[in-house]
Amino acid sequence: MKKNYLLLEDGEIIEGESVGYDGDTCGEVVFTTGMTGYPQSLTDPSFGGQLLIFTYPLIGNYGVPAPIHMDAHLMANFESERVWPQGVIMSSDIETPSHYQMAQSLSSWLTSSHVPAISHIDTRALTQKIREKGVMRGMISRSKSFSWDDSVLTDLVPKASLSETIKYMPREYSGKRIVLIDCGVKHGILRELLANGYEVIRIPWNEDPLIYADSIDGVVCSNGPGDPKDCKVTIEHIRQVIDRHIPFVGVCLGHQLAALALGADTYKLPYGHRGLNQPCQDVTTGKAYVTSQNHGYAVDRRTIPHGVSEWFINLNDGTNEGLKCDKQKIWTTQFHPEGNPGPFDTKWVFSLFKK
């Protein structure tokens, strides 16, 4: 095995073994505690610009399946068409995977995706460091000299968003048509909207959804990477959608953008919520759900304006996990109702347009 190093912004240098693409890379170092679903996580556009630590110690157990295309730029068994993290940090890379759907090993997939990775890292010690000191910049490199590249963290949503508009027809049409603002949408959300029978018009992050205002039954704003405050155009479009009383659902980044559009504020969490076991409680019913999450920013619940109420809170740290206003048909969730990876206890959120 070839040696390489994980270099952290605070100067720490950790030796590990090279996996995947043989090259250097840098990004914001974050961790996810999901125990399965690495193919879904690695193709989640929200990980753009980041070095992803898997806390689960054995990664690559069932290899990577052959890609199955469901429709134009829509995968059936991945969350997008490419690997989005800048690099991967793990304890053990499994070179001898086993599963009937397996087409290649994780390492060969990362190599062909030009994504460097490092193994034999004590990911628990690293996670505890990130927990105490907050997310920080890092680099996977064959040399020990740290060199940061700012472009890695700029224009994250534009890079993640599709630049063309695409229409998708569901197998059983429910008569509803939805505009999806694509800020780096996880294909799981698209698949869930189609499963609900909606015709979906997928538009780039900066296009105005109101073009379709008189022929649609709702607007969905997707997840996406980076700071919500960078998406000024999208925030403005969402404000107009809300003012026009068009039903709106926001997921993850979409939830944060809608909050900003409504006048609330967002802030950066010390180390985010990234995992498949985050507990959320619907404050209106008291019912609790296990949710899949991947976000570094959150809505400041103290700034939620009049007219819209807190819908979900995180049972571990009390942070805001969703807003709603039934009258104006605004529903937003910080977590991912579609799962993929993770549980889908809350996938009913996507059927609210039919109520």
Added chain:
Amino acid sequence: MKQIQKVLILGSGALKIGEAGEFDYSGTQAIKALKEEGKTVILINPNIATIQTSEGLADSVYFLPVTSDFVERVIAKEKPDGILLSFGGQTALNCGIELHNSGVLTKYHVDILGTPIEAVIDTEDRELFAKRLERIGLKTAKGKIAKSVEEGLAIAGSFGYPIMLRTGYALGGTGSGVAENKQILSELLTNAFATNSQVILEECLYGWKEVEYEVVRDQDDNCITVCNMENFDPVGIHTGESIVIAPSQTLTNDEYYNLRQIAIDTIREFKIVGECNIQYALNPKNGDYRIIEVNARLSRSSALASKATGYPLAYIAAKLALGRKLPELENSVTKKTSAFFEPALDYVVVKIPRWDLEKYTNVDLHIGSEMKSVGEVMSIARTFKEAIQKAVRMINQGYEGVIDPSLMGLDKSTIKKRLKKPDAKRLFIVSAALARGISVEEIYALTGIDPWFLYSLRRVVDTYVRLVSEKELSSDLLADAKRQGFSDKQIALFRKSTEDDVRSVRVMMGIVPFIKHIDTMAGEFPAKTNYLYMTYAARSSDYEPAPEDKVIVLGGGPYSIGTSVEFDWCAVNTVMTLKKFGKKTVMINCNPETVSTDYDNTDYLYFEELTLERVMDIYDKERSPFIVAVGGQIPNNLALKLAEHKIPLLGSDAKTIMKAEDRQVFSKLLDHLGIAQPEWSEAKSFDQSLKMAKKIGFPVLIRPSFVLSGKAMLVIEAEKQLEEYLAGVDADTRNSSLVMTKFIEGATECDFDGVADHGRLIVYALSEHVENGGVHSGDATLVLPPMTLSEDMQAVIKKDAEAIVKELKVSGPFNIQFLVHKSRPFVIECNLRASRSIPFVSKATGVNFITLATRVALGKKVKPIIMKRMHHVTVKVPQFSFKRLRGADPVLRVEMSSTGEVAAFGADIHEAYLKALLATGTRYPEHKAVFLSLGGSAQKQNFLAAAKLLRSMGYTLYATAGTNDFLRGEGVSSVKVHKLHEGLHPHYADLLKARKIGFSVVLPERFTDASRSRVTRGFTDGYLMRRMSIDLAIPIFTNAESARLFIESMHRYTLSDLKVLAWNEYI
């Protein structure tokens, strides 16, 4: 729901195969949860060795059978508001269903708390279960009900073979099995219908992956899955017989979360409140699934899941049963986050079962869909390879890792045969196959074990080859080996070096294990508790031990024949006393079933190996003294090695332990003290043994220094038998030593349990055995206070014991076994550790021996205790699992075969014995008819009085020829029954199958029969009669003294005469 103030909990009774220590853990947690909620707790559990029946937990404890008749009488007396049925295994559940169906619960207004009884009934009845799941679109194995053998065979005709036979209301797969053909099926059907009214014949899912989920639901329908587990062995091998890995390793996101959703849909369909286990078959070829079964109660799997994740399932389930909601409960590890979450693991857990099959005669050694394992271990590490190699060492059967050098020479065809038809050594056969170059694909085809596990094991085999062949033990190779879980001892074996040398080289190279926390959140939130494990796949420790006033207690390791929950009682009570003296407590243990491995129990818990290497690793960090006298055999064996390595021990010092352990030294000590011991000598070779045996005089008890087919001890009655035995031993063990002891026939055996302080006796209890010497003390019925030993004899025994402990300068608990023969006590054994009867004598007398032993260990001043005269009698009765071990001969011998124990209190020996015996599942005879085959003339003679007593009680005596002639000769009328080989009817099989027999008494021909059948493997008539009684669930006595006591007790007490009193009404 009405206001619940007083709650009745049903325990699981004695430990048995398929229902073991996990229910002491779940019951203890439930009591803790209920007391926190301010409830009054009434516990019924006859298992006196458990922690849940200790003082200070439940408000009152009833040592009574967990059967509907006794439980009803306790309900009538205590008038509880609610009852918890799901914390005492299948025993408690079945009893609860009976109480419900008979209307007792409604009659006394007792609410079933938690899961509604309908849900329990529907999950237990395989037909209802399949129907309800089909209705909500979930898949179970296609199957059909059969109510008779003929019906079963007809269904199999249409389904085709192989076919799976399953029984409802059973646990541990009793009566279930896979039948390859008609002949096997009819055998399985007959056996199953002996104890079941219905069976199900199902499509055979052999070879699919077996996956389990633990699911929790509260009253408001909030649901979580706390843990999923993947079996290393495929469907077809019982989950209790399988190596199990948590979390699953080879399930994709869709497989994991679809099965999770189905588990939640299922728990919601049955409206289970609390916890349940759901078992799946998952097709490795296409992801199709079947739900195999749901256990709507705490189980072996939920205990494993609780320890694997740090999520206290039983504690939470008890709170939910009281109506609490999941979101409002706290995560008891982080003490900050919510209990409504799904633990994220950043480590791998491996469970391996522990079998003791070779301890039985004639038992089938293969593993399959029925449980036969007696215990289990759990290991934690950050690679699968390290975890499975650690677990192998933990089962404490001499294996140092997955590589068993003794199997490396096996030829390929034998290996392939044993891969296809697995036995308890399956894991080591797989490693041998890999080492012999058999491909992963072929091994997968033969075993159904997923290639992921096989590839990992092949990496271990590759490293084994490097360790054996590479000239230099480089630091890279040693680091790889340690990260893959190789022990210093095995590396030393491969490198022809010593364990100490490998250790010093390793430490010098800086290759050391690190300590990590179990925090349920994969590092996302800090843990407030100290639930620890050690691993090499790391670079730093979560916890650096600070110098504190600490004591380290070694636990008992996996339960096995001879080591059970009684040693966990001793370890936990040691910890409780240490805490009272302000000590910080550290526990090392690796048994997931126990209370001692509940991280709440001690300040620090190392869920780790009880091996010299790992205990020293922990000592290097903790630097605190050890208590080794309370965990039974494993810590006892470690004591001397720890002393050699200068590790401080509290209690008796190394020199004292050495003196008691060394046979020659101890024997001389007894001679010096003028204390009698059976004549013995050690033959250095087989040829010498004949001469010595004649000198000592037959019968002779021999203890070979090697183990022959699992047996270490045998009683030989005549020279010819000794020659037969020696002939049966292969050449290379021919000149190893044999200890020969005069076997004293018909002696009264007794156990002297005590605590001494620097040689001064502080407290003692003398328990007399009902069965004469020759039945191992662990299989004997113990009576306290002694019944037949005179006051003078008891005084002589006490004097001898005092002299021995004084001479040895014993500090701490000890046990001396005596045989009293012709009114003279002979010492046969002395152990300087807590014995298995310590919880029994402590609870019978109300004096906690372990509290005193711990004070002594801490050097505290302890005054001798003057025992108050006991106004009651307490009797301990062993629990056997012969029904579960098809083919095993239920006769008792010098080696232990019981898996558990119960005890009861009474005004006299008869009342106490009857209650205790009924608590082992023996039913009070409904039919006044008994089947007798009394063996040798001496045995016939001393059973005569009992036979007459039976006649006076209106019993019809059915007897085999010899016994019948004897009885008629003595004027006792009996009906002759033929033996099978006589070919005449009625023979005993007709009689037993007709089910009109209350109980059988089948005594071995000669008391040494059991030993001889070990050697000659013959199926004697006695064996066939005993085995048939077991298979037909007819109570059987194979020992004259206990049979006699049973008959006397039945003569004195009917069921309703037996008093229902709580423990605190006796003490």
